[in-house]
Amino acid sequence: MEHTNSCALRSRQFDQPTSGPTPARCNASFLDVSQHLTETETPPETPTRSDSVTSTHIKRTTNRLPASEQRQKESNAATEGILHFSARSGDYEVLKGSKLGSGRFSSVYLARIIPPTTQDQVQGPLTPPATPTGPQSRGVWSGPQPSVYAIKVAVDKSTAKTLRGEARILSLLSQSPKSSQNIVCFHGFDPRCNSLVLAAMPGSLEDLVNGQLQFLDLATRTAKLGAIFLHIARSLTSGLAWMHSLGVVHADIKPPNMLLRPDMPVQIPLSGGQQLLDLSFTPVFADFTSSFTTTDDSKTISSVGGGTYDYMAPEQLAPPFPVPNFKMDVYALAVSLLQVTTGFSPFREAGSNRHMKMAMIKEGKALSWAMRDAISAARLKGVADVMLARHAIDLRALLELGLRKNPNERLDAASWNRLW
Numbered sequence: 001m002e003h004t005n006s007c008a009l010r011s012r013q014f015d016q017p018t019s020g021p022t023p024a025r026c027n028a029s030f031l032d033v034s035q036h037l038t039e040t041e042t043p044p045e046t047p048t049r050s051d052s053v054t055s056t057h058i059k060r061t062t063n064r065l066p067a068s069e070q071r072q073k074e075s076n077a078a079t080e081g082i083l084h085f086s087a088r089s090g091d092y093e094v095l096k097g098s099k100l101g102s103g104r105f106s107s108v109y110l111a112r113i114i115p116p117t118t119q120d121q122v123q124g125p126l127t128p129p130a131t132p133t134g135p136q137s138r139g140v141w142s143g144p145q146p147s148v149y150a151i152k153v154a155v156d157k158s159t160a161k162t163l164r165g166e167a168r169i170l171s172l173l174s175q176s177p178k179s180s181q182n183i184v185c186f187h188g189f190d191p192r193c194n195s196l197v198l199a200a201m202p203g204s205l206e207d208l209v210n211g212q213l214q215f216l217d218l219a220t221r222t223a224k225l226g227a228i229f230l231h232i233a234r235s236l237t238s239g240l241a242w243m244h245s246l247g248v249v250h251a252d253i254k255p256p257n258m259l260l261r262p263d264m265p266v267q268i269p270l271s272g273g274q275q276l277l278d279l280s281f282t283p284v285f286a287d288f289t290s291s292f293t294t295t296d297d298s299k300t301i302s303s304v305g306g307g308t309y310d311y312m313a314p315e316q317l318a319p320p321f322p323v324p325n326f327k328m329d330v331y332a333l334a335v336s337l338l339q340v341t342t343g344f345s346p347f348r349e350a351g352s353n354r355h356m357k358m359a360m361i362k363e364g365k366a367l368s369w370a371m372r373d374a375i376s377a378a379r380l381k382g383v384a385d386v387m388l389a390r391h392a393i394d395l396r397a398l399l400e401l402g403l404r405k406n407p408n409e410r411l412d413a414a415s416w417n418r419l420w
Contacts, residue, residue: 082164083171085188085197090115092149092197100150100200105159105289110200110268111149148268149187152196160194162289167196169248169288176246182239184259184286198286199261200268205232205283205340206255208276214343218378224277225341226386230393230420233337235282237417240333243285244326244413251290251301251324253332254311255339259286290324298323309357310345311335314364314405327407330416334402335366341383341395342376349373364405367396393420 091114098110154160167189173179174186185199203211213221236258243250250257260281266274292301301323313331315322338346346366350357360369371377384395398419404410411419 081171082167083174083186083188085190088116092151094151095148102155103287103289104155105162106152106154108198109151109153111151113147113149146199146265148200150198150200151190152198154194163194163196164189166288166291169291169293170196172293173243173246173248173288176242178242181282181284182242183284183288184261201259201261201286202266202268202270202279202281203260203276204256204286205258205260205336208260209255209340209343212275212277218382221343221379222382222386226383226390229341229383230387230391232283232340233398234417234420236285236333236337237413237420239283239285240329241413241417244329247294248288249292249294249324249326250285250288250329250332251292252287252308252311253285253329253336254308255336257285257287258283258336260284309354309361310339310347312361313407314362315407317358317362325407326412327410330402330410330413331407333413334399338366338370338380338399338403341380342370342373343379344370344373344376346370346376364403366403367400 092111093114094109094111100108100110102108152163152166154163167186170183170186171189173183179186184201187197187199189195190197213225216224240250240253260276260279261284263280263282266279270276290307309317311332313328316324316328335346346369347357347360349369349372350360363369370380380396387393387395398416401411401419402416
């Protein structure tokens, strides 16, 4: 499945949000939380007579910016290097009752794209946008422009910083001409309401596995998954190798964080009985909340990444509890691909027993644990037989290369990708 449409990012600017009139469409009721994400401005203190004759106080106050300017300076510093959303080419309006999902740090809503008015188009050029400090997008949709965005919003003020961190990673990755092939399309950070403006997708890899494949009989499931599994594996291992080549550790790879980008424009949400299995799609990585670069300060990085045990490498759960790295990303992807073939976590035998699950993970035998379940074993065998017959690929052997307990024996993403 060749990808022919790259993501339209024509409204981007680096470092500074564009000036000029921008409709405040993000002030919708669903974003009430944004009201307390931005501090209210207060005028600077009026100095008293004693202040005016105290030289030490004069020195202290003359070097201090007015409160509003200081907050602006801090805001600019916090968003430095971040791609900003520009409403010049069209703002958005969140649809009522459109929450797509939520997590510990954020919620995601579906938003309708509002084309720019004639007045916006006339007024826009009067104030030229800031000069970009990085390369702009190199591609545009060859088909119709999208009609909806996915808007990711911080759940409260304390998590707004986390969302800006994700915006920084997305901005870095989006500078690459291969970004549209490997990650969710990022239209920029919207400082008006501390949100990320992203391309809306019809579903995730988890939706495909749990929502559709799970309910098919073994023969039908094997036939449908066998037809697309190699494309899924090649796309994701290639995407991970690309991400690592740019120095980014994802740190929270799992099926819900892999979105299905349709190879041709589709209506979102899907309608008319259309299903994910009906689409020609390419899986791409999303949710970079836990991601970081190899040059970031290790003291600020969590040792558990996204914190989902099923996808943690064995070494993450044992002293000295290293921070996530490239090899752990490979392990998480291998577990995810194993889960796609079976429909279940390899550690589902543990149920809700967290301690049992951790013990199973630390053994480093994910494939063996998956094969203990009769349904999982039959499903894995079915897909493996198809892969061997059609592509001369030993599926279990390739999965094992990414699931090795010893990280030194585990393949890196680029080497692993070349074997698919």
